[in-house]
Structures are given as C-alpha cells and as structure tokens.
Amino acid sequence: MASLPERRIPTRLVLDASRVARAHTVLAFAAFLSALFLGCALHYKKIVKNGVAGYPEEWFPSVSATIGDWYPERNIFQILIALNSGPRLALAFLQYYLHRNAASSLPGFVLLSGILRTFSCGGWVYITSTDDHDAHDVLMISYIVLNVPWMFGTIACTPFQHVHILRKRRLMATAFFTAMIPMIYFFVQHKVHRIPGAYTHYSFFEWGLIFFDVMFDSAVESELKSADLKLAVGLSLDGNAESNEITVSSETRHADTKSIENAPLSHLNEKTVQHDGKLQRQDSSPRQGIWRYVFQKTRPALDFCSDLYLSFVYWSILTSLTPTLFYFSVWELGIAGHELALLSVLSPALLAIPPFMEWCCTRAGRAILHVLSISGLAAYALGSPLHRLLAVTFAAAICNVGAAVDWTGDNSGYQSMLMGLGFMLSSLAKHANHSNNPVWPIVHEQSGGYNKTGALLMCLAIFNYATRPADKPTTHTERDARSIPQEPAQRWLPTAISLGTMLFTLHCLLADPSTLIAWSWTGYPINGPVPHLHGSLTHIAQVLGLSLPVFLGGISPDAPGYLLHPVWFIYGCASSYVMYAFRDWLGYAGGWNFSVFMMSIIPPVLQRVAASRCTAKTFFTAWLVACIFTVANVFTVAYAFVPGGEIFRERSDMVLFAQMAGLALVFRWSSRRLRLPSLTLHGPAQSFIRSAIVVLSIASLVVTMYRWPTVVIKPHRPGPRIVRSGIWTVHFGIDNDGRDSQRRIRDLIKDMELDVIGLLETDLHRTVFGNRDLTRVMAEELGFYVDIGPGPNSHTWGAVLLSKFPIVRSTHHLLPSPRGELAPAIEAVLDMYGTEITVLVAHNGQEETPLDRELQATELARIMVESYPRPVIFLGYVVTKPLASRPAPYEIMVTDGRVHDIDEQDWDRWCEYILYRGLYRTSYARVSRSTITDTELQIGQFVVPKYGYGVTDDSHDARYLRAWKEELPEDHWFPLEYYPEMGGKRGHHYHVFNTPLYYKLPEGAVL
Incomplete structure (x- = not known):
C-alpha cells in the first residue's frame, strides 16, 4: 500500500512592527557613532583638519569628514546604513498605514516625501563630498528640504490622543530646524571669514541634526506599539514562493472600524468586492493594486505640484518677454519697433468672444493653452533673437489668456495662492541660478539654463492636468459660482487698474530678491544687506505676506477682506516711502515691509477681480496699465533715447506714487462691508499651500548657504606685487x-x-x-x-x-x-x-x-x-x-x-x-x-x-x-x-x- 505523501506544514513568523522602528534607531545610531569612534581613534587629526585650520584650532570632526574620507570607518558606516535602508522604507509605509484616511491625501504626500527622503539620504551617504562635492551637497540639501514635509506632515497626521508622541515629534522637529540657524552662521564664519575653530562649532550642530533626525523617526516605535501592529510572514517549507505571504494586522485599528469600507487595508492578501449589494472580501495577491492605491492617494499632492509648476512657468514666460524684446532696443539705442511685442499681454481681450471664452474654460481648452505656451520654454533652441522674441510673444499671449480664465474661476482663492507661490518659486529659481531664471530663452545650457529639464517638467505637469479627475479636490471650495459675491458693474475699472498696478509692482520690485537690496546699497564699509547673503530675507518677507491671507482665512472666511482696509494701505505707503527715501538697513527695512504688503494683497485683489465678473475688459485694462507702468519705469533712465523722455527723467518717485495710487483703488474707503469670495480652502489644499510656503522659505535659506562664495579672495600675484x-x-x-x-x-x-x-x-x-x-x-x-x-x-x-x-x-x-x-x-x-x-x-x-x-x-x-x-x-x-x-x-x-x-x-x-x-x-x-x-x-x-x-x-x-x-x-x-x-x-x-x-x-x- 503506497504511503500518503508527507504533509508540509507552513511556518509563520509574527513580528511586532515596533521592532522595525527599534531596529532603525539602533542601526542609524550604530552607523554614525561607530564611524565617529573609529574616525577619532584612527584618523583624528586628519578628519578634524579642513581648508582653514587643523588641530588644535579645529578639534571636532564634521559628519562628512567622519563618514566619507577614510577606511575602515567609511566602509563600516556604509554597510550599517545599507542594512538600515530596509527598516527605513518599512517605517515610511507602516506610518502611512497608521495615518491613512479616506478624507485626506496628506498621509500619501508624507509617504511620498519619506520615500524621496530615503533615496536622497542614500545619495549623500554613498556619494561623499570627496567623490563629487556638488552631487553630495545637492542630495544633502534635498534631504533637508524633504524633511520639511516629512516632519511637519507626520506631526499633522499624528492623532491628538498620542500626547507624548506629539510632544516628542514637535520637540525634535523644532530642535532640528532651530539648529540650522547657528549651523549656517558658523558655516559662513568658516567658509567666508575663514575663522579657525568655526568649523568645529559648525560640526556640533551638524551632528545635532543627525541626532534630532533619528530621534524624530524613533517616535514611531511608540505609535506602532500602541496600535499593536503585527507583521506576519508565512513561509512554505517546500520553498514554493507562490505560497509565501506577508500580512499586516492591527487589533487596535480593527476594533475602531465600523465597516469594511472604512477599515484599513490591514490584510494585504484580501480585497473587498460588492456582491448582491453586500460588501465581501476575497483572497487576492498581496501585491495586486497596492501601487495604484498609493498613486490614487498621492494624486492630490501631484496635482498641487503640477499646478504650482504651471504657475512658475507662467511667471517665467511673462518675465522673459521684456529682456527678450529689449535686446533690440539696446542695439538701436532707441525705439526699435520690437517693443510692440509688449502688447501681447493684452491678449485677454480675446475672451470677449463668447465661444472662445467658453472653450478656454473647459479642461481641454486649458490643456491646449498650456501645450501652446510650451513655445515660451522651447524658444531657447532658436538661434535668432528675432525668432525667440516671436515665440516668447506668442507664449505670453497664450499664458495671459489662461491666467485670466484661472484667476476669475470658481476657485479664485486657490488660484490666488498659486499665483503668489509660483511668483515666489520663479524668484527662488533666480536666486539659485545666479539671478537668471533657468528656463528663460535668453539662457541655454552654456549660460546656466536648464531649459530641457524645464520643458520636460512642464510636459509632465500638463499631462497631469489633462488626465486628473474632473472633480479635482485641491481646487474645490465650499462655494459654487452662484454664491460668489458680485461687484457693482461700475467697480470693474478701479479693480482692473489695481490689478495691473499690482502685477507691475511685483514684477518690478520683487521678481528677484536682490532688487530691493540694490535700491538700498551704498558701498563700503557695508552698512546694509548684500545680495549674496540677504536675498533670502526678501523671500521670508514674501512668505510672511502670502501667509497672512491663509492665516486670516483660517480664522474666518471673510477675514482676508481686512487686508483691503485703509490702515493696511497706509502701512504699505509708509513702507514704500522708507524704501525710496532711505538707504542701507533702514531703506531695506522699508522694502522688506513693502514686500510683506504686496504679497499679502495678492489673494484679496484677485478675489475682487473674480467678483467683478468682467474678465475680458478687466484683464485687458489691467495689462494695459502694467504696460504703461513698464514704459514709464524704463523712461526714468532711458529718457535720452526717446522723444519726450525728459518728462520721465529720474522720476521714479512719481512712478512709485502712481503705483500706490493705482493700488489704492482696490481698498475699501467707504464704511460698507466688503464682501469677497471665501478664501476657505479644504484640508488637502490648505495643507499643501502651507507646506509649500515652509519649503520655499527653507529652500531659500539653503540656497543662500549653498551659493555663498567659498573661493578665498586673494590677488593672483602677491609675490611681485x-x-x-x-x-x-x-x-x-x-x-x-x-x-x-x-x-x-x-x-x-x-x-x-x-x-x-x-x-x-x-x-x-x-x-x-x-x-x-x-x-x-x-x-x-x-x-x-x-x-x-x-x-x-x-x-x-x-x-x-x-x-x-x-x-x-x-x-x-x-x-x-x-x-x-x-x-x-x-x-x-x-x-x-x-x-x-x-x-x-x-x-x-x-x-x-x-x-x-x-x-x-x-x-x-x-x-x-x-x-x-x-x-x-x-x-x-x-x-x-x-x-x-x-x-x-x-x-x-x-x-x-x-x-x-x-x-x-x-x-x-x-x-x-x-x-x-x-x-x-x-x-x-x-x-x-x-x-x-x-x-x-x-x-x-x-x-x-x-x-x-x-x-x-x-x-x-x-x-x-x-x-x-x-x-x-x-x-x-x-x-x-x-x-x-x-x-x-x-x-x-x-x-x-x-x-x-x-x-x-x-x-x-x-x-
């Protein structure tokens, strides 16, 4: 009688998920501390030495010198970090599992930032400053910037009942970003002023960032333990891979679940289907659909990033028009005729044609307008300056039509914030690229341009825009078109004049962070800000100004209307006067406050434009006003080359006065209550905007540190004098x-x-x-x-x-x-x-x-x-x-x-x-x-x-x-x-x- 085949009993390993977090913390500390111990024991004087001084002036090593320069500490460190990569990625997914919520896409955004953060960490760890200094620095900066959405997003997702976890995360995040301030200071002392010993002090804070970073991530251990989250790994003894399974389960979360629809995906080997009106579960592959699910959850974040990049492209094309056309004026030293290209911005007049207006308001119409505007980025490839001008002129006309449609739509609050953030991003891009926008047509690869990259990103953003769901959550507001308060018909003209004045003023004074510094500069000895160091202060002012409507909108939907109160206008006028009349730090302080003022009124002005409901004539008039201001501003210095230019000679004071007068028209000068469309933004949009504001602020500071001149300034031939x-x-x-x-x-x-x-x-x-x-x-x-x-x-x-x-x-x-x-x-x-x-x-x-x-x-x-x-x-x-x-x-x-x-x-x-x-x-x-x-x-x-x-x-x-x-x-x-x-x-x-x-x-x- 044949014997029955022996039954193979599968084994099953159940692991407490908090052990993964503990392993991450132990491996991270072991990697860095072992490198520090071995480095000090074997190569102490070598790792404390730098380009300025060595031991005894410098006596504590930096992180980069410790982990990247010498054997065996470099190799042991990299082995331990490689082992730590698994737990690090696992923590990102486990944290997402705990925090995911059908009502918010923020956990998905945090997951994406965590994954990118992990890859950038591997980049600066395995590409040391010795291997490639620039690549190491870029990846390190990317890691620090990605810590912003990771840390702040994690804190925002942490349940309020976890008080001790929240307290630890807030403390570590605060310590992390606070430590950056003295770290940057001592870095400047070392690199610029070349003070011996400054790098040692810098190193303390650099190691502090490592400690605070690891301790922040270690807080998830307590969260996983309180959730009683388990990892079950099933392995067949016959080695059949198809029978293997990994199961994640959490008793605590299941106890709080009311239905299968609201339950977490705690069993990745099951899926829910509908049968006869009832929800049931079926077995399925653990890998089936998970990436699609993650993509769907991160889609709102991708939509916001695409919208922000398209706003950046709009400002890039708009600001590239004038330098592209003025090339001809410079060679002619007078009016060359090409200046008529400036009138391309009057293209919103075409929206007076109803069929064209209706087409532009459709998703397909806006997508096609975005596609056509790519010509503004692709213009760099044209060899002739005239051909580039024609391409940019066409793109500017297209962009302004699209902007007029967006800014007067039902989501004007969201669009107004996008406009301000896109403007800031274009300014930040210039700050990072030696005051040249990297996608301008006047730059190419040899002159510091990243035109191909910019065009590729725009293609991806347009694809995202064209394929996103019709009910895009990031642009949804609590009101519909019928609830928008309407301005009286006669109010469209003052609103249009104020809009045009605001657009010109932003372009003229805030398009580059160092413009206001140039206004205040008086020479040596230096008694004011300098462009390379203090440009970020202008960005901080812009951030504060743009944050005011968001903050006030969080208090009350109608509160942003207070930014159009006459008292706020007086603040703007006083700031502009100080900016014009004084120099050095006092003059720049006026410009700094003026930046706050200008950025703060972007949302209420655009909301008032949306309420006017006169798109074509409002935007035509606004851009006509902006063109007049542009010409007048140029003629204050170019008066010798144009007929009648003497009228504008050195009259920047009158141009600035006219700017403030134009802005005054939008403010509330009567006692009647000013009703504007609500600026209330739903959770995802609000969180994305706040994250973008924080990221842009920190990115500006990091760019300043990275772009700070590090070359030792000395003459070429000091010996023979x-x-x-x-x-x-x-x-x-x-x-x-x-x-x-x-x-x-x-x-x-x-x-x-x-x-x-x-x-x-x-x-x-x-x-x-x-x-x-x-x-x-x-x-x-x-x-x-x-x-x-x-x-x-x-x-x-x-x-x-x-x-x-x-x-x-x-x-x-x-x-x-x-x-x-x-x-x-x-x-x-x-x-x-x-x-x-x-x-x-x-x-x-x-x-x-x-x-x-x-x-x-x-x-x-x-x-x-x-x-x-x-x-x-x-x-x-x-x-x-x-x-x-x-x-x-x-x-x-x-x-x-x-x-x-x-x-x-x-x-x-x-x-x-x-x-x-x-x-x-x-x-x-x-x-x-x-x-x-x-x-x-x-x-x-x-x-x-x-x-x-x-x-x-x-x-x-x-x-x-x-x-x-x-x-x-x-x-x-x-x-x-x-x-x-x-x-x-x-x-x-x-x-x-x-x-x-x-x-x-x-x-x-x-x-």
Whole structure:
C-alpha cells in the first residue's frame, strides 16, 4: 500500500512592527557613532583638519569628514546604513498605514516625501563630498528640504490622543530646524571669514541634526506599539514562493472600524468586492493594486505640484518677454519697433468672444493653452533673437489668456495662492541660478539654463492636468459660482487698474530678491544687506505676506477682506516711502515691509477681480496699465533715447506714487462691508499651500548657504606685487546673440587673471533687463569683493567694481548731467599689499551732449586730484579722442587730475581709457570682444611700489621704456594662447597691436 505523501506544514513568523522602528534607531545610531569612534581613534587629526585650520584650532570632526574620507570607518558606516535602508522604507509605509484616511491625501504626500527622503539620504551617504562635492551637497540639501514635509506632515497626521508622541515629534522637529540657524552662521564664519575653530562649532550642530533626525523617526516605535501592529510572514517549507505571504494586522485599528469600507487595508492578501449589494472580501495577491492605491492617494499632492509648476512657468514666460524684446532696443539705442511685442499681454481681450471664452474654460481648452505656451520654454533652441522674441510673444499671449480664465474661476482663492507661490518659486529659481531664471530663452545650457529639464517638467505637469479627475479636490471650495459675491458693474475699472498696478509692482520690485537690496546699497564699509547673503530675507518677507491671507482665512472666511482696509494701505505707503527715501538697513527695512504688503494683497485683489465678473475688459485694462507702468519705469533712465523722455527723467518717485495710487483703488474707503469670495480652502489644499510656503522659505535659506562664495579672495600675484586691472562695457549682460553673457565674461576675466575690474552698463535691476545681477557668477566662482555701484533708483546704466583686494571704503557719485543720461562713478579705496590706492570706475555721457561730458570730466578730475598723492587707477568709459584738448574730456582729466594715460601713443581709442598715478606700469593689452558685447576689454598691469615708497622716476622717458615680454619675468606675461598667430581663444585675441605692450621698470625702482 503506497504511503500518503508527507504533509508540509507552513511556518509563520509574527513580528511586532515596533521592532522595525527599534531596529532603525539602533542601526542609524550604530552607523554614525561607530564611524565617529573609529574616525577619532584612527584618523583624528586628519578628519578634524579642513581648508582653514587643523588641530588644535579645529578639534571636532564634521559628519562628512567622519563618514566619507577614510577606511575602515567609511566602509563600516556604509554597510550599517545599507542594512538600515530596509527598516527605513518599512517605517515610511507602516506610518502611512497608521495615518491613512479616506478624507485626506496628506498621509500619501508624507509617504511620498519619506520615500524621496530615503533615496536622497542614500545619495549623500554613498556619494561623499570627496567623490563629487556638488552631487553630495545637492542630495544633502534635498534631504533637508524633504524633511520639511516629512516632519511637519507626520506631526499633522499624528492623532491628538498620542500626547507624548506629539510632544516628542514637535520637540525634535523644532530642535532640528532651530539648529540650522547657528549651523549656517558658523558655516559662513568658516567658509567666508575663514575663522579657525568655526568649523568645529559648525560640526556640533551638524551632528545635532543627525541626532534630532533619528530621534524624530524613533517616535514611531511608540505609535506602532500602541496600535499593536503585527507583521506576519508565512513561509512554505517546500520553498514554493507562490505560497509565501506577508500580512499586516492591527487589533487596535480593527476594533475602531465600523465597516469594511472604512477599515484599513490591514490584510494585504484580501480585497473587498460588492456582491448582491453586500460588501465581501476575497483572497487576492498581496501585491495586486497596492501601487495604484498609493498613486490614487498621492494624486492630490501631484496635482498641487503640477499646478504650482504651471504657475512658475507662467511667471517665467511673462518675465522673459521684456529682456527678450529689449535686446533690440539696446542695439538701436532707441525705439526699435520690437517693443510692440509688449502688447501681447493684452491678449485677454480675446475672451470677449463668447465661444472662445467658453472653450478656454473647459479642461481641454486649458490643456491646449498650456501645450501652446510650451513655445515660451522651447524658444531657447532658436538661434535668432528675432525668432525667440516671436515665440516668447506668442507664449505670453497664450499664458495671459489662461491666467485670466484661472484667476476669475470658481476657485479664485486657490488660484490666488498659486499665483503668489509660483511668483515666489520663479524668484527662488533666480536666486539659485545666479539671478537668471533657468528656463528663460535668453539662457541655454552654456549660460546656466536648464531649459530641457524645464520643458520636460512642464510636459509632465500638463499631462497631469489633462488626465486628473474632473472633480479635482485641491481646487474645490465650499462655494459654487452662484454664491460668489458680485461687484457693482461700475467697480470693474478701479479693480482692473489695481490689478495691473499690482502685477507691475511685483514684477518690478520683487521678481528677484536682490532688487530691493540694490535700491538700498551704498558701498563700503557695508552698512546694509548684500545680495549674496540677504536675498533670502526678501523671500521670508514674501512668505510672511502670502501667509497672512491663509492665516486670516483660517480664522474666518471673510477675514482676508481686512487686508483691503485703509490702515493696511497706509502701512504699505509708509513702507514704500522708507524704501525710496532711505538707504542701507533702514531703506531695506522699508522694502522688506513693502514686500510683506504686496504679497499679502495678492489673494484679496484677485478675489475682487473674480467678483467683478468682467474678465475680458478687466484683464485687458489691467495689462494695459502694467504696460504703461513698464514704459514709464524704463523712461526714468532711458529718457535720452526717446522723444519726450525728459518728462520721465529720474522720476521714479512719481512712478512709485502712481503705483500706490493705482493700488489704492482696490481698498475699501467707504464704511460698507466688503464682501469677497471665501478664501476657505479644504484640508488637502490648505495643507499643501502651507507646506509649500515652509519649503520655499527653507529652500531659500539653503540656497543662500549653498551659493555663498567659498573661493578665498586673494590677488593672483602677491609675490611681485602685481595688479592687473581691466575696464569693460558689457552691454547689459546680453551678448550679440541675445544670450546672457555672465559666464562668457567670467571665462575671459579668469583667463586674464584680473585683480581689479570695472564693468559698465551693469544695472540690470529693471523689468526690461530681467532684474538680474551680473556679479553673481564671478563673485561665487572666482572670488571677488563686489561693489555694485549706484542702484536702479539712481537712474544710471550702472557701474560695478570687482576687486581681489579688500575694499576699505567706497563712494558712489552721480556725475553732472544737465542734458544727457546720468553718469555713474564708483570711487573706492583698495588695500593693495598694504598700500591704499584709489580706484575710480566711471561711465561718461554720449557724444551728443558735449556739455555733460565736459562737466563730468571736470568732476572726475576733481575726485582724482583730491586723493593726491595717493596712487590712482582710473577705469572708465570716456567719449573723447586721445590727446584731445579742452573742452574735450581727455586733457581735463589727465592734466587736472594729475594722472597719466596708460599709453598716450595708442591713438586708436574712443571710449575706454585707463589712467594711473603712483604705480609702475608694466603692460597694456587690448582684447577683442568676440560676440560678448560691443566693446573690447582693456587691461593695464601695474606694480605697487614697496610699502612706504613711491615711484622713484615718474618722467615720461622712464615711463616709456618699451620692452619685449622676454625682458620681463614670466609673472608679467599675458596668456600666450590669445595671440592671433595662436588662433586666439573662444573668439578672443589681442588686437590693435596684436600683442600686449610691455614696459621696463625704471632703474632704482623700490619694489
């Protein structure tokens, strides 16, 4: 008789889920503490040493040095972190399992951030700063930013009855983000001021972040234990994988469940079906449908991110229109005709056509409008500036039609917050990308653009928009169209004027965080904010302003109407006055408060626009007002190049007054109660908006820390006491092809190893120039002290001084200009090898105004002669011929200023000049511009006499002892690859003389 087959009894392992959390905590601490212990025991002095100092000034290692540089601690750490990756991901899913709720998508959003957070953690752990510094920093910053939604979202999802868990999470999250403040401070002390010992203090707070982070995650252990959550793993003894199963169960949660519909998915091997009107469960694969379920739960978060990115694209296209069209005005130095492209923003007038309006209000219509607006991002690929202008003009017209439809829809409260957040995101993108929006058509891959990435993300956002459910939860509000309070018909015009004024003011003053800093800048010693460090303060002000309507809306749906109270308008007026009338910190404080004011009124103004129900004529009028303001604002400085421009000459005060007057029309000046559409947002939208506000704030601070210049600022040739100085008119940072030229300028300055540079036509903090800062790339990557010169409220085309030498003090001058354009000058005293030397950077008037040029030359001569006998280097744009007699500027400046021409025998000059006194000149070079600008780069090389000595022989013969470069030490040679016979480099070469001119040092020179 055949024996029966032996029955295989499956084994089943039941594990308390809290053990997973305990394993995560133990492995995390073991990884970091073992690396710290082994590092200190085996390589102590090596891991505490940094680029500034070593032991004993630095005596505690940073996290990066501990875990990433040496064997075996690096390897043991990475093994333990690899083991910890499983529990870390498991905790994210288990926490989602506990917190999920059919009424909220927040747990799904937290899960997504937790997964991304885990991957970014693995990135900065396994890609150390030694392997790839940039990748390590980007992943580390991403991890910190993702901690914002992870921590705040987890706290928001924690049940209120878990008091001790809530208390622990709040304490650890508060400690985590509070520790970042002193950590950033000591990082700046280390990287910028190079203070020995600062990195040790930085390291304490860096390790503190690790501790607080792990302790925050450890709180889930108590939550899992209180839920009595179990993990059951079933394994067949025959090794059949199909019979294996993993089951998650929780007695506590099941006890609270009223029905199968509301019960959690506690058994992943079962599914619920409907049969004969009754809900039943059926066995199913544990993996079937789980990812679809997770996607459905995270869909609202993805929808919000898509909406936010589309708002960012809108502002990116809108702000790119003016710099794209003004390229032609700059080359024409007058009205070129291309300025008519500005009128493309009047496209909402087309909404007066009912069928077109109805089509635009449909999901398909809006999706098609989004698709058409991609042309604004794709324009970068076009080689012709004219073709790019046409593409951007079309995109701007399309975008404004779509924006008008969105802003006057039934969800105006949500759309108004999206508008403000998208505007902030575009400003943050510029802050992170050297003041250039990375998706602008004036930038491409070689000039700092991320155009392909931007276009791809927009395609994904449009796909999300086109495929989302019709009843998108993030745009749903408690009211319908019939409940929207309606403005009286006659109120649409004041509302339209205020809307146009608000749009222009945002674009003009807040599109870049450093614009308000430029308004307050006065030079050295620094008594106010600086763009690289304090730009984030502007973002914080914007965040506070945008948060006010959300906060007030949480108190009462009607409360945001208080932001249109006359008292709030008075606050805005007072802030604008302080911003205009004062400088340094006081002036910036006015601008800071004005930022709060402007961002706070975005939602109530747009809600009032929605209540007007006059879309076509309201938005046509609003954008017509914005266009008029744009032209008037440009004419305050461009008055010399347009007919009738004298009316606007230097009248920024009147333009600002008109802005405040336009905004005043939307405020409530009567005693009647102002009814606006409700700003009440449902849970998901409200939580997403608040999370976005927090993320943008922290991201701005992190960007500031990451972009902070870390290059040690020192001259190129301190041994022989050489100073290599240059003057260059950079044509507003736009090259001949209509692209941003920051990096091309940087490359030539770097190759020529310039120590002092005067750049002219650099004040780009205007709408037509894109509110840009040409100094960002050079200051960060090459290491310079920067004086950005007179700000945009001084009505000049701008002057900048970049110096490898400390700037002791500087003064900004506005040279006499009774008829022509206002000419700027920077008078700075630099500490060159212990000797104070005056450097003067100036831009004189045009050929059409001889009286202006004579008066300006007289003033420059006065400045130079007043500093006698201190050595002087003049770097300027002076419209004159060499050796020209009075009243031409040449003789006035050279004779009255008691200075020498760099080479008076160079007769082929017209606008750029280098003059000097009290120094030994050893070389003079003229470098062709390639296609960067319309003028060359002129360079003068000098030697500073030994401290306490002057020039021993200042006679003409001693100054013109010409030499071949071989007669001078190699330190005095200019780069050989720029000789024409060598082919030049990147389109640059020595021209006019085809070689730098060299001069011998006179006998008896004391160096």
